[in-house]
Amino acid sequence: MRAIIHSAFGAPRDVLAIGDVDRPTPGPAEVLVRVRASAVAKGIWLITQGLPYIARPAYGLRAPKQPVAGLAFAGTVDAVGEAVTDFAVGDDVFGYHAGALAEFVAVPPDALARKPDRVSFEEAAAAPVSGLAALQAVRDSGKVEEGHRVLVIGASGGVGSFAVQIARAYGAEVTGVASTRNLALVRSLGADHAIDYTREDPLAGERRYDVVIDIAGNRRVSRLRRVLAPGGTLVMVGGTGGRWTMGFGRTVRGMLLSPFVRERIVGLISEPNPRDLRALAVLMEAGKLAPAVERTVPFTAAAEAVEEAGSGHASGTIVVRVRE
Numbered sequence: 001m002r003a004i005i006h007s008a009f010g011a012p013r014d015v016l017a018i019g020d021v022d023r024p025t026p027g028p029a030e031v032l033v034r035v036r037a038s039a040v041a042k043g044i045w046l047i048t049q050g051l052p053y054i055a056r057p058a059y060g061l062r063a064p065k066q067p068v069a070g071l072a073f074a075g076t077v078d079a080v081g082e083a084v085t086d087f088a089v090g091d092d093v094f095g096y097h098a099g100a101l102a103e104f105v106a107v108p109p110d111a112l113a114r115k116p117d118r119v120s121f122e123e124a125a126a127a128p129v130s131g132l133a134a135l136q137a138v139r140d141s142g143k144v145e146e147g148h149r150v151l152v153i154g155a156s157g158g159v160g161s162f163a164v165q166i167a168r169a170y171g172a173e174v175t176g177v178a179s180t181r182n183l184a185l186v187r188s189l190g191a192d193h194a195i196d197y198t199r200e201d202p203l204a205g206e207r208r209y210d211v212v213i214d215i216a217g218n219r220r221v222s223r224l225r226r227v228l229a230p231g232g233t234l235v236m237v238g239g240t241g242g243r244w245t246m247g248f249g250r251t252v253r254g255m256l257l258s259p260f261v262r263e264r265i266v267g268l269i270s271e272p273n274p275r276d277l278r279a280l281a282v283l284m285e286a287g288k289l290a291p292a293v294e295r296t297v298p299f300t301a302a303a304e305a306v307e308e309a310g311s312g313h314a315s316g317t318i319v320v321r322v323r324e
C-alpha cells in the first residue's frame with residue numbers, strides 16, 4: 001500500500017516521501033480502516049523534525065521509531081478481528097493512530113468512533129488530535145461553564161478553531177485572538193469578539209476573563225495572569241520557544257507557580273481516549289462543532305502540507321486526501 005514514509009528527522013520535504021509498505025493485517029482485537037483523509041497539524045511537523053528535543057525518547061533518539069507519518073484519520077472499516085464487536089465492515093469512522101498517512105491503518109477499537117453523517121471524511125479527520133486537545137483544554141483543564149468569559153489565544157489554528165467552538169457550545173462568551181487575515185474565520189467559528197494581535201495587545205486594557213486558553217505565541221505567564229478574573233484559570237496548551245522545549249519550559253514554570261497564586265495555572269497534555277472521541281462526534285452530529293478545514297491536498301502533496309502546518313499561522317487544519 002502507499003504510505004508517507006518518515007525516514008529521518010529533518011525538514012518535511014527532505015524526510016517525508018511516498019513509499020510502498022505492507023498492508024497491515026489486523027490482529028484479533030483490531031480494526032483495519034481504509035483511510036480516506038488524514039489531518040496534518042503542527043504536531044506532525046514537530047514529530048517530523050524530532051522537536052522538541054526533550055520528546056526524542058518518545059519519537060526515537062536518532063531516527064523515527066514510527067516509520068509511517070500521520071496521527072489522525074477518517075475512513076471506512078475494511079476488516080475486523082474476531083474479538084471486535086463494536087465495529088463492522090463498511091462503518092465510516094474517524095480516529096487517531098500513528099501511521100495514519102497511509103492507505104490502511106490497523107487500530108484498536110478504542111482509537112475509533114463512528115463518523116457523524118453530518119461531516120465529511122476531511123472534516124472528521126481534523127478532529128481526533130486537535131479537537132481532543134481543545135475539548136480537554138476547555139472542559140477538563142479550563143472547566144468552562146455557561147456564562148464564563150473565555151479568551152482563546154491562537155484561535156484560528158488547528159486547536160484554537162476547535163476551542164472557540166467548544167467553549168461556545170459550553171455557553172461561554174468567547175474572545176478569539178488571531179492576526180488580521182484570520183479574524184473573519186475566528187468570527188465565523190462563533191467567537192463573540194475577535195482581537196487582532198498585530199494591531200492590539202490582547203492582554204492590555206480592562207477586560208478580564210474566567211479562563212484563558214493559551215495556544216500560540218510566547219507571552220509571559222505574569223502578563224497572562226493579569227487578565228484573569230479572581231480565581232480564574234490559565235490553560236497552557238502550546239506556544240513557541242527554543243528547540244529543546246518549544247515553550248514547554250514556560251508551561252512547567254507556570255504550573256510550578258500555580259499553588260502560590262490565586263489563579264489556577266494548568267498545563268495541558270492531551271490524552272486521546274474513546275470517550276472524548278465520541279463526545280466530539282456528538283457535538284459534530286448536533287451541529288455544534290464544524291471542523292475548520294483550511295484546504296484539502298492530494299496524497300502527493302503531503303510533505304509540503306506538513307511543512308506548511310509548521311508555519312504556526314494556520315487557518316484551521318490542512319487535510320490530506322489519502323483516497324480520492
Ligand SMILES: NC(=O)c1ccc[n+]([C@@H]2O[C@H](COP(=O)([O-])OP(=O)(O)OC[C@H]3O[C@@H](n4cnc5c(N)ncnc54)[C@H](OP(=O)(O)O)[C@@H]3O)[C@@H](O)[C@H]2O)c1
Pocket residue numbers: 041042043046129130133153154155156157158159160177178179180181182197215216217218236237238239240268269270271309310311312313314315316
Ligand atoms: N498540550 C497539548 O496536549 C497539545 C496538543 C495539541 C497541540 N499542542 C500545541 O499547541 C500549539 C498550537 O497547535 P495548533 O495545531 O493549533 O497550531 P496552528 O494550527 O499552527 O495554530 C496556531 C494559530 O495561532 C495563531 N498565532 C500565531 N502566533 C500567534 C501569536 N503570537 N498570538 C496569537 N495567535 C498567534 C495563528 O494565527 P495567525 O496566522 O493569525 O497568527 C495560528 O492560527 C502547538 O505548539 C502545538 O504543539 C499542544
